[in-house]
Amino acid sequence: MHTNLVPALLPTYAAYPFPILKGVGDQVFDDDGNAYWDFYGGHCVCATGHSHPTVVDAISAQAGELIFYSTAARIPLRDEAARALVQFADGPASVFFCNSGAEAVENALKIALKLTGRKGFLAFDGSFHGRTLLALSVTDDAALRKGYEDFLVPTTFLPFGNMDALEGVDFSSFAAVILEPIQSMAGVKTADAEWFATLRSKCHTAGTLLIFDEVQTGFGRLGRPFAAHLYEVQPDITTCAKSMASGMPMGAVLLSEEVASQLKPGDLGSTFGGGPLACAALLATLSVIHSEGLMARAMEASRLIQQGLVGTVVSAVQGQGLLLGLRAGSQAGALKKTLLSKRILVGGSGDPGVLRLMPSLNVSDEAIQTLLDTIHDYQEGTL
Numbered sequence: 613m614h615t616n617l618v619p620a621l622l623p624t625y626a627a628y629p630f631p632i633l634k635g636v637g638d639q640v641f642d643d644d645g646n647a648y649w650d651f652y653g654g655h656c657v658c659a660t661g662h663s664h665p666t667v668v669d670a671i672s673a674q675a676g677e678l679i680f681y682s683t684a685a686r687i688p689l690r691d692e693a694a695r696a697l698v699q700f701a702d703g704p705a706s707v708f709f710c711n712s713g714a715e716a717v718e719n720a721l722k723i724a725l726k727l728t729g730r731k732g733f734l735a736f737d738g739s740f741h742g743r744t745l746l747a748l749s750v751t752d753d754a755a756l757r758k759g760y761e762d763f764l765v766p767t768t769f770l771p772f773g774n775m776d777a778l779e780g781v782d783f784s785s786f787a788a789v790i791l792e793p794i795q796s797m798a799g800v801k802t803a804d805a806e807w808f809a810t811l812r813s814k815c816h817t818a819g820t821l822l823i824f825d826e827v828q829t830g831f832g833r834l835g836r837p838f839a840a841h842l843y844e845v846q847p848d849i850t851t852c853a854k855s856m857a858s859g860m861p862m863g864a865v866l867l868s869e870e871v872a873s874q875l876k877p878g879d880l881g882s883t884f885g886g887g888p889l890a891c892a893a894l895l896a897t898l899s900v901i902h903s904e905g906l907m908a909r910a911m912e913a914s915r916l917i918q919q920g921l922v923g924t925v926v927s928a929v930q931g932q933g934l935l936l937g938l939r940a941g942s943q944a945g946a947l948k949k950t951l952l953s954k955r956i957l958v959g960g961s962g963d964p965g966v967l968r969l970m971p972s973l974n975v976s977d978e979a980i981q982t983l984l985d986t987i988h989d990y991q992e993g994t995l
Contacts, residue, residue, distance in 0.1 A: 635662025648955040649979045656970035659855035670896035693891035704866035709886030713827035713853035714742030716863035721746040724788035724821045734789040736772040738798030773803030783818035790823040793839030799963030800930040800937025808845040821848040831855040834933035835911040857893035906973035920984035936969040
Protein backbone atom coordinates (compact mmCIF):
# COMPACT_ATOMS: atom_id res chain seq x y z
CA MET A 613 0.00 0.00 0.00
CA HIS A 614 1.30 3.43 -0.93
CA THR A 615 1.87 5.78 1.99
CA ASN A 616 2.53 9.51 2.11
CA LEU A 617 6.14 8.99 3.24
CA VAL A 618 7.45 9.12 -0.32
CA PRO A 619 5.93 10.40 -3.58
CA ALA A 620 4.62 7.88 -6.08
CA LEU A 621 7.17 9.16 -8.60
CA LEU A 622 10.66 8.85 -7.16
CA PRO A 623 12.43 12.22 -7.31
CA THR A 624 15.57 12.32 -9.49
CA TYR A 625 16.61 15.72 -10.82
CA ALA A 626 15.58 19.03 -9.30
CA ALA A 627 12.59 20.02 -11.40
CA TYR A 628 11.52 23.40 -12.74
CA PRO A 629 9.09 25.20 -10.43
CA PHE A 630 6.29 24.64 -12.96
CA PRO A 631 4.97 21.69 -14.98
CA ILE A 632 5.40 21.50 -18.75
CA LEU A 633 2.24 20.50 -20.59
CA LYS A 634 3.03 21.29 -24.20
CA GLY A 635 5.87 22.05 -26.57
CA VAL A 636 5.86 23.69 -29.99
CA GLY A 637 9.05 24.43 -31.89
CA ASP A 638 11.53 26.18 -29.61
CA GLN A 639 8.99 26.87 -26.86
CA VAL A 640 7.35 24.92 -24.04
CA PHE A 641 4.21 25.89 -22.12
CA ASP A 642 3.22 25.52 -18.47
CA ASP A 643 -0.21 24.79 -16.98
CA ASP A 644 -1.12 28.49 -17.08
CA GLY A 645 -0.29 28.74 -20.76
CA ASN A 646 2.92 30.69 -20.21
CA ALA A 647 5.52 30.20 -22.96
CA TYR A 648 9.20 29.58 -22.24
CA TRP A 649 12.03 29.79 -24.78
CA ASP A 650 13.75 26.42 -24.53
CA PHE A 651 17.54 26.62 -24.83
CA TYR A 652 17.88 23.42 -22.79
CA GLY A 653 16.07 21.15 -25.23
CA GLY A 654 15.03 18.59 -22.66
CA HIS A 655 18.76 18.01 -22.05
CA CYS A 656 20.02 18.20 -25.62
CA VAL A 657 17.24 16.03 -27.05
CA CYS A 658 14.85 18.12 -29.14
CA ALA A 659 16.99 18.70 -32.24
CA THR A 660 14.01 19.34 -34.53
CA GLY A 661 12.10 21.33 -31.93
CA HIS A 662 9.15 20.21 -29.86
CA SER A 663 6.49 18.17 -31.67
CA HIS A 664 7.73 18.89 -35.18
CA PRO A 665 4.77 18.12 -37.51
CA THR A 666 6.82 15.78 -39.71
CA VAL A 667 7.90 13.74 -36.70
CA VAL A 668 4.43 13.75 -35.16
CA ASP A 669 2.86 12.59 -38.42
CA ALA A 670 5.42 9.80 -38.83
CA ILE A 671 4.86 8.49 -35.29
CA SER A 672 1.08 8.75 -35.61
CA ALA A 673 1.01 6.94 -38.94
CA GLN A 674 3.27 4.16 -37.67
CA ALA A 675 1.21 3.76 -34.48
CA GLY A 676 -1.78 2.98 -36.68
CA GLU A 677 0.13 0.22 -38.44
CA LEU A 678 2.42 -1.50 -35.92
CA ILE A 679 3.42 -0.14 -32.54
CA PHE A 680 5.81 -2.91 -31.63
CA TYR A 681 7.43 -6.17 -32.46
CA SER A 682 10.84 -7.31 -31.28
CA THR A 683 13.81 -8.34 -33.40
CA ALA A 684 12.36 -11.84 -33.42
CA ALA A 685 10.69 -10.59 -36.59
CA ARG A 686 12.16 -8.72 -39.50
CA ILE A 687 10.56 -5.30 -39.85
CA PRO A 688 11.35 -3.49 -43.12
CA LEU A 689 11.12 -0.12 -41.38
CA ARG A 690 13.92 -1.13 -39.02
CA ASP A 691 16.13 -2.09 -41.97
CA GLU A 692 15.32 1.22 -43.66
CA ALA A 693 16.19 3.16 -40.49
CA ALA A 694 19.51 1.33 -40.18
CA ARG A 695 20.45 2.07 -43.78
CA ALA A 696 19.47 5.74 -43.41
CA LEU A 697 21.49 6.14 -40.21
CA VAL A 698 24.58 4.45 -41.66
CA GLN A 699 24.33 6.69 -44.73
CA PHE A 700 23.91 9.82 -42.58
CA ALA A 701 26.85 8.86 -40.34
CA ASP A 702 29.05 8.36 -43.45
CA GLY A 703 31.76 6.10 -42.03
CA PRO A 704 30.30 3.32 -39.89
CA ALA A 705 29.13 0.17 -41.65
CA SER A 706 26.52 -1.24 -39.29
CA VAL A 707 24.22 -0.23 -36.44
CA PHE A 708 22.83 -1.86 -33.31
CA PHE A 709 19.67 -0.16 -32.04
CA CYS A 710 18.95 0.22 -28.33
CA ASN A 711 16.98 2.63 -26.16
CA SER A 712 19.24 5.22 -24.51
CA GLY A 713 22.69 6.72 -24.41
CA ALA A 714 23.76 4.72 -21.35
CA GLU A 715 22.63 1.51 -23.02
CA ALA A 716 24.56 2.42 -26.15
CA VAL A 717 27.72 3.07 -24.11
CA GLU A 718 27.22 -0.14 -22.13
CA ASN A 719 27.05 -2.20 -25.31
CA ALA A 720 29.99 -0.38 -26.91
CA LEU A 721 32.17 -1.16 -23.90
CA LYS A 722 30.97 -4.78 -23.81
CA ILE A 723 31.99 -5.14 -27.44
CA ALA A 724 35.45 -3.77 -26.67
CA LEU A 725 35.96 -6.18 -23.77
CA LYS A 726 34.78 -9.12 -25.84
CA LEU A 727 36.78 -8.43 -28.98
CA THR A 728 40.07 -7.44 -27.32
CA GLY A 729 40.07 -9.80 -24.34
CA ARG A 730 41.45 -6.95 -22.23
CA LYS A 731 40.19 -5.84 -18.82
CA GLY A 732 40.44 -2.06 -18.56
CA PHE A 733 39.49 1.24 -20.19
CA LEU A 734 41.01 4.66 -20.74
CA ALA A 735 38.72 7.65 -20.22
CA PHE A 736 39.16 11.31 -19.35
CA ASP A 737 38.80 13.67 -16.43
CA GLY A 738 35.37 15.29 -16.41
CA SER A 739 33.75 12.57 -18.49
CA PHE A 740 30.12 11.56 -18.22
CA HIS A 741 28.97 8.43 -20.07
CA GLY A 742 25.97 7.20 -18.07
CA ARG A 743 24.85 5.48 -14.89
CA THR A 744 24.86 1.79 -15.82
CA LEU A 745 27.83 -0.13 -14.45
CA LEU A 746 30.18 -0.18 -17.43
CA ALA A 747 29.21 3.38 -18.34
CA LEU A 748 29.77 4.41 -14.73
CA SER A 749 33.20 2.77 -14.83
CA VAL A 750 34.31 5.38 -17.37
CA THR A 751 32.42 8.30 -15.81
CA ASP A 752 34.49 10.72 -13.73
CA ASP A 753 32.00 11.51 -10.99
CA ALA A 754 32.86 10.34 -7.50
CA ALA A 755 29.35 10.96 -6.17
CA LEU A 756 27.76 8.76 -8.82
CA ARG A 757 30.39 6.04 -8.44
CA LYS A 758 30.16 5.90 -4.65
CA GLY A 759 28.91 2.55 -3.40
CA TYR A 760 29.58 0.75 -6.69
CA GLU A 761 33.38 0.81 -6.72
CA ASP A 762 33.76 -2.98 -6.32
CA PHE A 763 31.65 -3.57 -9.43
CA LEU A 764 33.34 -1.14 -11.82
CA VAL A 765 35.87 -2.08 -14.49
CA PRO A 766 39.34 -0.59 -13.85
CA THR A 767 39.65 2.69 -15.72
CA THR A 768 42.54 5.09 -16.13
CA PHE A 769 41.55 8.76 -16.37
CA LEU A 770 43.71 11.32 -18.15
CA PRO A 771 43.31 15.09 -18.63
CA PHE A 772 40.98 15.77 -21.55
CA GLY A 773 42.65 17.33 -24.57
CA ASN A 774 46.13 17.22 -23.04
CA MET A 775 48.67 15.96 -25.59
CA ASP A 776 51.51 15.51 -23.11
CA ALA A 777 49.37 13.20 -20.95
CA LEU A 778 49.16 10.70 -23.81
CA GLU A 779 52.90 10.15 -23.89
CA GLY A 780 54.22 7.11 -22.06
CA VAL A 781 50.77 5.52 -21.77
CA ASP A 782 50.59 1.83 -22.70
CA PHE A 783 47.50 1.86 -24.91
CA SER A 784 47.79 -1.90 -25.47
CA SER A 785 46.63 -2.48 -21.89
CA PHE A 786 43.17 -1.04 -22.60
CA ALA A 787 40.19 -2.62 -24.32
CA ALA A 788 38.99 0.81 -25.42
CA VAL A 789 39.55 4.52 -25.19
CA ILE A 790 36.23 6.32 -24.78
CA LEU A 791 35.59 10.04 -24.93
CA GLU A 792 32.98 12.69 -25.57
CA PRO A 793 34.29 14.81 -28.47
CA ILE A 794 32.97 17.78 -26.49
CA GLN A 795 32.61 17.26 -22.74
CA SER A 796 29.16 18.72 -22.18
CA MET A 797 28.47 18.01 -18.51
CA ALA A 798 31.98 19.10 -17.54
CA GLY A 799 31.29 22.61 -18.83
CA VAL A 800 31.45 22.21 -22.64
CA LYS A 801 35.17 21.49 -22.88
CA THR A 802 36.81 21.02 -26.28
CA ALA A 803 40.05 19.60 -27.66
CA ASP A 804 41.92 20.28 -30.88
CA ALA A 805 41.96 18.11 -33.98
CA GLU A 806 45.60 17.10 -33.48
CA TRP A 807 44.76 15.53 -30.12
CA PHE A 808 41.99 13.44 -31.68
CA ALA A 809 44.29 12.37 -34.51
CA THR A 810 46.97 11.31 -32.01
CA LEU A 811 44.44 9.23 -30.08
CA ARG A 812 43.32 7.59 -33.32
CA SER A 813 46.90 6.71 -34.24
CA LYS A 814 47.80 5.34 -30.82
CA CYS A 815 44.66 3.20 -30.64
CA HIS A 816 45.24 1.81 -34.11
CA THR A 817 48.83 0.87 -33.30
CA ALA A 818 47.85 -0.80 -30.01
CA GLY A 819 44.80 -2.64 -31.31
CA THR A 820 42.66 -0.65 -28.88
CA LEU A 821 39.13 0.33 -29.89
CA LEU A 822 38.40 4.05 -30.07
CA ILE A 823 34.86 4.94 -28.97
CA PHE A 824 33.29 8.34 -29.56
CA ASP A 825 30.36 8.99 -27.23
CA GLU A 826 28.32 11.27 -29.49
CA VAL A 827 25.12 11.11 -27.47
CA GLN A 828 25.12 14.92 -27.26
CA THR A 829 27.36 15.93 -30.17
CA GLY A 830 25.63 13.90 -32.88
CA PHE A 831 22.84 14.55 -35.38
CA GLY A 832 23.92 17.89 -36.77
CA ARG A 833 24.35 19.80 -33.52
CA LEU A 834 27.91 20.77 -34.43
CA GLY A 835 27.06 21.62 -38.03
CA ARG A 836 28.15 18.17 -39.24
CA PRO A 837 26.38 14.81 -38.85
CA PHE A 838 28.78 13.83 -36.06
CA ALA A 839 31.82 15.33 -34.34
CA ALA A 840 33.90 12.66 -36.07
CA HIS A 841 33.36 14.60 -39.31
CA LEU A 842 34.25 17.90 -37.67
CA TYR A 843 37.56 16.59 -36.32
CA GLU A 844 38.18 14.30 -39.32
CA VAL A 845 38.80 11.24 -37.16
CA GLN A 846 36.82 8.03 -37.61
CA PRO A 847 36.35 6.01 -34.41
CA ASP A 848 35.81 2.26 -34.34
CA ILE A 849 32.54 2.66 -32.45
CA THR A 850 30.16 5.60 -32.05
CA THR A 851 27.38 5.80 -29.49
CA CYS A 852 24.37 8.04 -30.04
CA ALA A 853 20.94 8.76 -28.58
CA LYS A 854 19.14 11.95 -27.41
CA SER A 855 18.51 13.91 -30.64
CA MET A 856 18.30 10.92 -32.95
CA ALA A 857 14.53 10.41 -32.75
CA SER A 858 13.41 13.91 -31.68
CA GLY A 859 12.42 12.77 -28.19
CA MET A 860 11.35 9.18 -28.76
CA PRO A 861 13.59 6.99 -26.57
CA MET A 862 16.24 5.59 -28.89
CA GLY A 863 19.95 4.83 -28.83
CA ALA A 864 22.38 3.24 -31.24
CA VAL A 865 25.86 1.80 -31.49
CA LEU A 866 27.49 2.54 -34.84
CA LEU A 867 30.20 0.06 -35.79
CA SER A 868 33.05 0.07 -38.26
CA GLU A 869 33.11 -2.77 -40.75
CA GLU A 870 36.07 -4.36 -38.96
CA VAL A 871 34.27 -4.39 -35.62
CA ALA A 872 30.87 -5.43 -36.98
CA SER A 873 32.40 -8.33 -38.92
CA GLN A 874 33.67 -9.87 -35.66
CA LEU A 875 30.25 -9.98 -34.01
CA LYS A 876 27.79 -12.82 -34.46
CA PRO A 877 24.04 -13.15 -33.84
CA GLY A 878 23.35 -13.34 -30.12
CA ASP A 879 26.32 -11.21 -29.03
CA LEU A 880 23.98 -8.22 -28.60
CA GLY A 881 20.28 -7.98 -27.95
CA SER A 882 17.50 -5.59 -26.99
CA THR A 883 13.76 -6.22 -26.75
CA PHE A 884 12.71 -2.67 -27.52
CA GLY A 885 15.76 -1.53 -29.51
CA GLY A 886 14.78 -0.40 -32.98
CA GLY A 887 11.06 -0.46 -32.28
CA PRO A 888 8.78 0.71 -35.11
CA LEU A 889 7.76 4.00 -33.48
CA ALA A 890 11.36 4.95 -32.72
CA CYS A 891 12.47 3.99 -36.24
CA ALA A 892 9.71 6.10 -37.75
CA ALA A 893 10.79 9.02 -35.58
CA LEU A 894 14.44 8.55 -36.56
CA LEU A 895 13.63 8.56 -40.27
CA ALA A 896 11.48 11.66 -39.85
CA THR A 897 14.22 13.39 -37.84
CA LEU A 898 16.83 12.72 -40.52
CA SER A 899 14.38 13.95 -43.15
CA VAL A 900 13.83 17.24 -41.28
CA ILE A 901 17.57 17.74 -40.71
CA HIS A 902 18.16 17.41 -44.45
CA SER A 903 15.08 19.16 -45.85
CA GLU A 904 15.26 22.17 -43.53
CA GLY A 905 19.04 22.55 -43.67
CA LEU A 906 19.34 22.26 -39.90
CA MET A 907 23.09 21.65 -39.82
CA ALA A 908 23.68 24.96 -41.57
CA ARG A 909 21.07 26.60 -39.34
CA ALA A 910 22.87 25.33 -36.25
CA MET A 911 26.04 27.09 -37.34
CA GLU A 912 24.23 30.31 -38.21
CA ALA A 913 22.41 30.31 -34.86
CA SER A 914 25.71 29.65 -33.09
CA ARG A 915 27.29 32.63 -34.86
CA LEU A 916 24.41 34.91 -33.87
CA ILE A 917 24.62 33.85 -30.24
CA GLN A 918 28.39 34.20 -30.00
CA GLN A 919 28.48 37.60 -31.71
CA GLY A 920 25.57 38.87 -29.64
CA LEU A 921 27.23 37.99 -26.34
CA VAL A 922 30.33 40.11 -26.90
CA GLY A 923 30.67 42.68 -24.13
CA THR A 924 28.30 40.97 -21.72
CA VAL A 925 28.73 39.16 -18.42
CA VAL A 926 29.57 36.11 -20.56
CA SER A 927 33.37 36.28 -20.75
CA ALA A 928 33.74 33.36 -23.16
CA VAL A 929 31.60 31.04 -25.25
CA GLN A 930 32.88 27.47 -25.33
CA GLY A 931 31.93 24.60 -27.60
CA GLN A 932 30.79 24.26 -31.19
CA GLY A 933 27.55 24.71 -33.10
CA LEU A 934 24.59 24.54 -30.75
CA LEU A 935 26.38 22.83 -27.89
CA LEU A 936 27.62 25.96 -26.19
CA GLY A 937 28.94 26.81 -22.74
CA LEU A 938 28.54 30.40 -21.53
CA ARG A 939 31.26 31.24 -19.04
CA ALA A 940 29.85 33.74 -16.59
CA GLY A 941 32.00 32.95 -13.54
CA SER A 942 30.54 33.81 -10.16
CA GLN A 943 27.48 35.36 -11.82
CA ALA A 944 26.41 32.18 -13.62
CA GLY A 945 23.92 31.13 -10.95
CA ALA A 946 22.28 34.55 -10.75
CA LEU A 947 22.16 34.80 -14.53
CA LYS A 948 20.46 31.42 -14.79
CA LYS A 949 17.83 32.48 -12.25
CA THR A 950 17.26 35.73 -14.11
CA LEU A 951 16.82 33.92 -17.41
CA LEU A 952 14.33 31.53 -15.81
CA SER A 953 12.38 34.48 -14.38
CA LYS A 954 12.16 35.83 -17.95
CA ARG A 955 10.96 32.40 -19.13
CA ILE A 956 14.18 31.33 -20.81
CA LEU A 957 15.43 27.81 -20.03
CA VAL A 958 19.17 27.08 -20.03
CA GLY A 959 21.24 24.33 -18.44
CA GLY A 960 23.87 24.30 -15.75
CA SER A 961 27.00 22.14 -15.79
CA GLY A 962 29.58 20.49 -13.59
CA ASP A 963 31.47 23.78 -13.76
CA PRO A 964 29.43 26.23 -11.62
CA GLY A 965 30.70 29.13 -13.73
CA VAL A 966 29.37 27.74 -17.02
CA LEU A 967 25.79 27.64 -18.32
CA ARG A 968 24.89 25.41 -21.26
CA LEU A 969 22.83 26.10 -24.37
CA MET A 970 21.48 23.04 -26.21
CA PRO A 971 18.46 24.33 -28.15
CA SER A 972 16.74 22.86 -31.16
CA LEU A 973 18.74 23.17 -34.37
CA ASN A 974 15.91 25.27 -35.82
CA VAL A 975 15.90 27.71 -32.92
CA SER A 976 14.35 30.95 -34.12
CA ASP A 977 15.94 34.36 -34.46
CA GLU A 978 13.27 35.65 -32.07
CA ALA A 979 14.33 33.19 -29.39
CA ILE A 980 17.99 34.10 -29.85
CA GLN A 981 17.30 37.82 -29.73
CA THR A 982 15.23 37.42 -26.56
CA LEU A 983 18.09 35.51 -24.93
CA LEU A 984 20.64 38.14 -25.97
CA ASP A 985 18.46 41.07 -24.91
CA THR A 986 17.89 39.52 -21.50
CA ILE A 987 21.61 38.94 -20.94
CA HIS A 988 22.38 42.50 -22.04
CA ASP A 989 19.72 43.84 -19.68
CA TYR A 990 21.20 41.75 -16.87
CA GLN A 991 24.62 43.21 -17.71
CA GLU A 992 23.28 46.74 -17.54
CA GLY A 993 21.42 46.10 -14.30
CA THR A 994 18.03 46.99 -15.74
CA LEU A 995 16.32 43.73 -14.71
